[in-house]
Amino acid sequence: QVQLVESGGGLVQAGGSLRLSCTASGRTFSTYTMAWFRQAPGKERDFVAGLNIVYTVVSPTYADSVKGRFTISRDNAKNTIYLQMNSLKHEETAVYYCAWSNNYKSGRLETEYVYWGQGTQVTVSS
Secondary structure, three states: OEEEEEEOOEEEEOOOOEEEEEEEEEOOOOEEEEEEEEEOOOOOEEEEEEEEEEOOEEEEEEOHHHOOOEEEEEEHHHOEEEEEEOOOOHHHOEEEEEEEEOOOOOOOOHHHOOEEOOOEEEEEEO
16 A cells, blocks of 8 residues: 655746655555646646656656656655646646556556545646
8 A cells, every 4th residue: 555645736827836745655665656647627637747666767757748847856765756847837727646556667547557646736827
């Protein structure tokens, strides 16, 4: 069992920045994937960014729409991943979810992920 707790959401103006955090607790693993998804009102939940982790090797992946603006990172000592979001756009208003998979090759499909956080609201005003 893995528990995920997100934080860091809030209200920001378009062009601004936010940093989301997701802390994992429970069983520990050496190989796994953690990712961020987001769901806007009335839309499907979409992949934003992920970290494929094999011991100390960490490989990030990004949705094309956020490349160059968002950065996903990890603090292994804190069992926490972060999503630094810069140059936010109004259309990126959504609930952002942290997800976890025991497969270090997991990618962009939400069905690949076993555990989910409760979500944190990000609102970008225009």
